[in-house]
Amino acid sequence: MNYDVVVGLEIHLELNTKTKMFSGAPYKFKSEANTCINEVDIALPGTLPCLNKEAVKKAISLCLALNMNIDQLIRFDRKNYYYSDLPKGFQITQQFHPIGSHGHLDIYVENEYKTIRINRVHMEEDTAKQFHLKDVSLIDYNRAGVPLLEIVSEPDLSSGKEASAYIEKLRQTFTYLGISLARMEDGEMRCDVNISLKPKGSDVFGTKVEIKNINSISNVKDAIDYEIKRQSELLDKGEKIIQETRRFDEASMTTISMRLKEGAVDYKYFPEPNIFPIRIPDSMIEEVRANMPELPDQKSKRYLHDYNLSEYDANVLLANKYLANYFDEAMKIAKNPKLLCNLLTSELIGLLTKNNSSIEDCKIAPKDLASLSNLLEDNIISSKQGKMVLEEMYNTLKDPESIVKEKNMVQVSNEDELLNIINEVLDENPKSIEDFKNGKDRAIGFMIGQIMKKTKGQANPKLANDLLTKKLMER
Amino acid sequence: MKLENTSTAIKAYEKLAEVNSKLNCLVTSVKPAKEGIPIVLKDNVSTAGILTTASCRILENYIPVYNAHIVDKLNENGFACIGKASMDELAMGGTNLTAVTGPCKNPYDLNRISGGSSGGSAVLVASGVVPVSIGSDTGDSIRKPASFNGIVGVKPTYGRISRYGIIPYASSLDHVGYFTTCVKDAAKMLEVLAGRDDRDMTSSYKEVLPYSSLLNSDMNGKKILVFKNVTDAISNKEVINEFNCIVNSLKEKGAIIKEVYFDETLMKAILPTYYIIANAEATTNHSNLDGISFGRRVDGDSVDEIMMKSRTEGFGPWIKKRFVVGSYALFEENQDRIFRKAQKIRRMIVDEVMKELKDADALMAPAAPGKAPLINESSSDELTDEYLIADNHMAIGNFGGLPSMTLPMGYVDNMPIGVNITCNRFKEEDMFNIALAIENITGLADKTKEVF
Structure with a gap:
């Protein structure tokens, strides 16, 4: 039987603010355990939350990027549950009034654009990290209180491919906005998948299964592909899907049941009494809007239409914010976009990779790469010479014109x-x-x-x- | 004893042991490192390096690593803390009988309660050990013990004094306040304690006035409301007589007195409304007390078991009962019917009072229906008007965040009784002025009952 696949994603994103969501404690990723904490983060009695304005600005920038309605009255709620990684015994979140609602994001899958609706973006705080060893459990509170955004999609995705394209596009958006490094392998971005199957064309949703804490984009795709196969086989046999939470097992490339959903936990949500509702002025939203960088979609349009780059080339550039920004900087001087793109994405990146370096750390200035590209465009030097010059630029950091002159490399074009x-x-x-x-x-x-x-x-x-x-x- | 008699902290500290042996009012005595104006803090005020238990077993070994905002302010202003005072467990009570260290006693009669929850702080001022002490007030926890101990008790506007570092009871009702022996000291103390603190988002940016220099007892044209629901509900004639004497004197001094009778159903709803909101907030506020990262831990085979055992052993039975009530009110299926309804009624009660108070300077009533009860007295019938209204009306000040204070009114059977005035938000100046006029009428400034 044929099924429609219905997938929705919940993404948790750690923001890269200097301090935490509700405390002044500084936070740096990979710091020594329990060194990025103050009395608020471990919930010592008498401490009170104090909202991080930068985190709110970053949330606003994401809402703008995802075309969301922004609720300008910021309100927080308590989500109550006892767990040893939750020092206060409750998490401060935005259950009733998320900062962003009704957004959307376009993804590009198999030569087609698809619009994915986004239900909500809300602000909350992260929990501590626990390590359960043989005899003891250890708690690192550094992560407790780190600002989180939760981005909840509508169930508009219908395959593993679409889901991974959606996450990749979100990740790009996060990094372009500069609100997070969004490294899934480091837990800065985490993804929960909700997936159900229904007979093709049916209006009735099937039973939803949740897959938790998948740590890479490719695993999201693999988990969904596996789950589609598992569920359709069960349904084909006339069996029922159990509502449960599963996890993805990388070794076996399968999903494994963690727990059944027996009656949802009552989190006793209620408005946080220590933070009065805060009205965000229009001016703050306009300030954030004015400072927003060009986003991948806008860049993509420019590359395709103004520069006549191929979809492939454009995507290679866009996949890395630093690469795209390097390209844009060099294009201020370079004459031929396609030539520059090749020089950048194959020659320079190849050279950097060979030297265990990356575009973020590249010492060759974009303007120098642009000059090199122009020397090639104008047939001053040959492409073979171009490679030599690039290598020389990398080693000596001299500009290409000087190298060409020094080495007497000028092409005989007379x-x-x-x-x-x-x-x-x-x-x-x-x-x-x-x-x-x-x-x-x-x-x-x-x-x-x-x-x-x-x-x-x-x-x-x-x-x-x-x-x-x-x-x-x-x- | 007054604030002016400065730098006697060491002398005051030396009296503590003897006073405590009679009143059982201390959790911890603190030897002052240097001289200063002696002050006592309620044991829910965080003091870096000094035991802070909130009179609760689960915090019996808890030593904060930081100072409450007001502790820093007091240090900067020449005060020297000499002790941490007994209180009702986690400030949840009005008798001070629930402290893990046992009942605190009234200096006027050792068989009677101090009142609570700031009982220890109250009796250390009432017995003349210190000129001022810090308390906290969620329902009437400063203003009721002030009445029972014949001193001044102030709870300013919500947001006027930072709550940062005060172990909470119910965040939307909690206020930091203090006890003094006279109105002038009360005005001075607000100058020291008030002001914006960036660590408490509910603290106000409003300017702190020089209240003590602004003091003015001229009552000409002052509009004072007499809270009829309360006076009608009080059966003790002597209390009413004392109260009426003050009202008449104020009238003679030019005040315009108006009797107001608020909706009786709403007034009877004050206590249940308070009980629901306070306990709901309390149960989640105290979810951090789990024995994991601080406090008294009871070992177990799993993290969950550690948390459960620590909490089971760490709280008194009355606290657990309040947590159960609070949780029940917050359950999703009950919230509309109980918690949100209580919040709506809270708003209705405040609106009912504000519609009169906004055109007046103060609302005035006896602070309690009578003198402090006996420690062994069985609790009164909680469904009488006297209990529901006369014993609990001061929670209105917490519902609305209104400045409210109690000061001595007179004596019944040689036991002090107090009068309460409640004013409009951030109108502490009005409150102190009317209080000063009352103090001039009663002549009851600086009355203490020494027990040493």
């Missing part, structure tokens, strides 16, 4: 000069002229080689080729 050399070569190789007349194209290659030899490889290959062919015809 017609008269080239014609002299071509005539010399032709005179020295009557056999090759004969071969050419007999239809042996290889002869051209040989003679170009001779030209290159005489010019120490500095002849403009295209010009040399054109002139040689012309002269051969004349003989």
Whole structure:
């Protein structure tokens, strides 16, 4: 039987604010355990929450990027439950009035655009980290109170591919906005999947299964693909889907049952009494809007329409904010976008990868790469020379013009000069002229080689080729 | 004893042991490192390096690593803390009988209660050990013991004094306040304690006035409301006589007196409304007391078991009862019917009072229906008008965040009784002025009952 797959995602995102959501304690990822805490984070008696304004601004920027309605009256609620990773015994969250609602995000899957609706974005705080060893449990409170945004999609996704495209697009949005590094492997971004199947075309939703805490985008895709297979096999056999929480097991590439959903927990949500409702002024939203960087969608349009890059090239650039920004910076000088894109995404990235470096740490200035690209565009140097120059730039940090000058690398593009050399070569190789007349194209290659030899490889290959062919015809 | 008699902290500290042996009013005595104006803090005020138990077993070993905002303010202003005072467990009570250290006694009669929950703080001022002490007030926990001990008790406007570092009871009702022996000291203390604190988002940016220099007992044209529901509900004639004497004197001094009778059903709803909101907030506020990262831990085989055992052993039975009531009110299926309804009624009660108070300067009533009860007295019938209204009306000040204070009114059987005035938000100046006029009428400034 054929099924419609219904997938919704809940993403938790740690914000990269200097201090925590409700306390002044500084937070730095991977700090020594229990060094990024103050009395608020471990919920010592008498402490009170104090809202982090930067976190609110970052939430607003995401709401703007996701085209959401913004509730300008910020309100918080308590979610009450006892757990040893939750120092206060409650989490401060936005249950009743999320800051963002009714948003959407466009994803691009299999050559098509699809709009995914986003139900809500709300602000809350992270819990402590627990380590259960053989005899003891350890708690690291550094993460307790770190600002979190929860982004809840509508059940608009219908495959693992779509889900991974959606997360990737969100991740790009987060990094472009500069609100989080959004590294799933480090838990800065976490994903819970809700998935159900229903007979094709049916209006009735099937039983929902939740898959928790998947730690990479590819695992999200694999977990969903597996779950589709598992559920459709059960349904085919006439069996019922059990409402439960499962986890993805990377080793076996399957999902494994964690617990059944027996009557939801009563979190006794009620408005947080220590934070009065706060009215965000229009001016604050406008300030955030004015400071928003160009987002992937806008960049993509520019690359495709203004620069005529291919969808593939555009996506390679967009996948990494630093790469795209480097490209944009270099394009202020570079003449040929496609040439620059190739130089950047294959030559420079190749060189960086070879040296265990990355574009974030690249010492070659975008303007210098742009100059190199222009030297190539103007046929001042050959592509082979271009590679050498790039390598020299990397090692010495000199600008390409100086290197070309120093190494005497300028391409011979002067017609008269080239014609002299071509005539010399032709005179020295009557056999090759004969071969050419007999239809042996290889002869051209040989003679170009001779030209290159005489010019120490500095002849403009295209010009040399054109002139040689012309002269051969004349003989 | 008055604030002016400064720098006697060490002398005051030396009296503590003897006073405590009679009144059982201390949790911890603190030897002052240097001289200063002696002060006592209720044991729910966080003091870095000094035991802070809130008179609760689960905190019997808890030593804060930080000072409450007001502790820093007091230190900056030349005060020296000499002790942490007994209170009802976690400030949940009005008798001070529930402290883990046992009942605190009234200096006027050791067989009678101090009242609570700030009982220890009250009796240390009433017995003349210190000129001022810090308390907290969620329903009437400063203003009731002030009445029973013949001193001044002040609960200013919500947000006027930072709550940062005060172990909470119910966040939306909790106020920090204090006891003094006279109105002038009360006005001075607010200058010391009030002001914005960025760590308490509910604290106010409003300017702190020089209340003590603004004091003015001129009552000409002052509009004072007499709270008829309360006076009608009080059966003790002597209390009513004392009260009427003050009202008449105020009238003679030019005050315009108006008797007001609020909706009786709403007034009878004060206590149940208070009980629901306070306990609901309390049960979640105290969810941090689980024996995990601080406090008294009882070992167990799992983290869950540690938390359950620590909480089971760590709280008195009355606290558990309040947690159960609070949780019940917050259950999703009950919230509309109980918790949210209580919040609506809270608003209705405040609106009912404000519609009169906004055109007046103060609402005035006896602070309690009578003198302090005996420690062994069985609790009164909780469904009489006298109990529901006369014994609990001061929670209106907490519902509305209104400034409210109690000061001595007179004596019944040689036991002090107090009068309460409640004013409009941030109108502490009015409150102190009317209180000063009353103090001039009664002549009951600086009355203490020494027990040493």
